[in-house]
Amino acid sequence: MSQSGGVLSDALLVARKDLLLERRAKIGIGQVLPFAILVLLLFAFALDPDRGILKLATPGLFWVTVLFSAVLTLQRSFALEAEDGILEALRLSGMSPAGIYLGKVTALTIELLLLEAVLVLGVAVLYDTKFLGIPLLFAIALLATLGIAGAGAVYGALAARLRSRETLLPLLLLPLLAPVLIAATRGCEVSLEREAMSGWPWAALLGIFALVYLTLGSFLFRPLLEDA
């Protein structure tokens, strides 16, 4: 289709392909989302909603749930391609590795943001959370998700062709995303007015993380597709 139409058009093409596949297969809506809501329920069982711990811990629980769901989404997204050799085909068709990478990241970010939107509703209803500081909340969600998708796409592609990917991907990815969990959780606490400090430094940290990993991923995807 696109013969060297630039990184951006390659990215759009890959992203559209991924989102189309997802719309057909409905794994995200049919399996990952129910799993995420189930985790919210399990946290409530574990932490006894009447003691107030649940409310205090809401931002952290929310982002832990997002991280676990992201691991599932990534595995799904790259397992398909590894099985059918799609990434190989895309690369051989002359698409730029950076374009493929950014396309994957775009699709993942959109999928995860939709998941988060539903989860926010779930948290609001189940944990009785009141949201303040909406702009900060939006900024944090967007930047954190970009970071998760940016780092996740690198390791997702790396682990996809390994038989032990189910165990390996979380081992590789979750320590990497520890700063995202910290920053997103603290930032959300600020926007829920639980911390005195301003939340924007956290958003900035998330932004730096996302930027670093998007840059790194764009460069590393070439050796990744060719050799790993």
Place this chain on the structure above:
Amino acid sequence: MTTTKIQSASTVSPAPTGTGSRGTKVLGGFALVFLIIAVVYGLFISPPDAQLGNTIRIIYMHVPTVMAAYLAFIITAVSSGMYLWKRTEFWDLLGSSGAEIGVLFFAVTIVDGALWGKVTWGVFWRWEPRLTTSAVLLIMYIGYLAVRAIPADPRTRATRCAIIGIVAIVNVPIVHKAVDWWRGLHQGKTVLGTIDPEMGGTQLFAMYSALIAGLLVCVWLLIHRFRAGFLAERASDLGLDQALEERRLESSPATGEDA
């Protein structure tokens, strides 16, 4: 350092029977001298610290191990970058050697830190920024070793590891920053992993000799580990039954995907 050039067959001296050489012996000798000085001064001669008391003697071990770990990880990162550029076995072996030794020193660092915490706080673990950062980074590099242990053809395995090596080092300052801010609200200045410039003479002497010893031991281990890795590759090239047995022991046979 340890180039693996094969010299002409007419070389006079016999081939070494292990991973040692004159260079490593000299290096090991220096390391030993500094280690002995560190033990004598760190455990016996230097007085207890005004603030830390005798627990400063744990810091004498904690600082060198954490520095050695970071040295090893920096070497892994540089090697990873060089591998993606040059694609030679040298950089691949150096990178994986660094990661393994870094994990070793980091694990020791965390145990030392927890023992220090037991004396100072009465509990093994408090969410002290340096310790927390170390724990996260340790698991990150355990992931590197896990990928390393997965059998694959050398080029594929090396590329995977190089990518992880680069991604991991970039994450080090980010984890530092995040954890520092995270704990910054709750507690003051950290003493773990730092050298206080106001330390007394013998204390400084103990600290620096321990630090030098730690870095020398790190480099010494790195050279030996590199050479052992090189020998393991040659052995697997030979494809001997014996060699395969050796490789199976370290659970990384040379070919094929993992089963």
Place this chain on the structure above:
Amino acid sequence: MNSSNLTETLCIVGAWLVTFGAVGAYGASVILRGRRLSKIVPPEQRRWM
């Protein structure tokens, strides 16, 4: 007082033992592995600079 002194001594000695023990054990294992492998690999392939 006495038991806290004991804890302190144990922890200090423990830290040094763990450090020397772990690094020493690792070093020994690497060197023994190198010797074992040296018996397999032909001499012209194990020349160190």
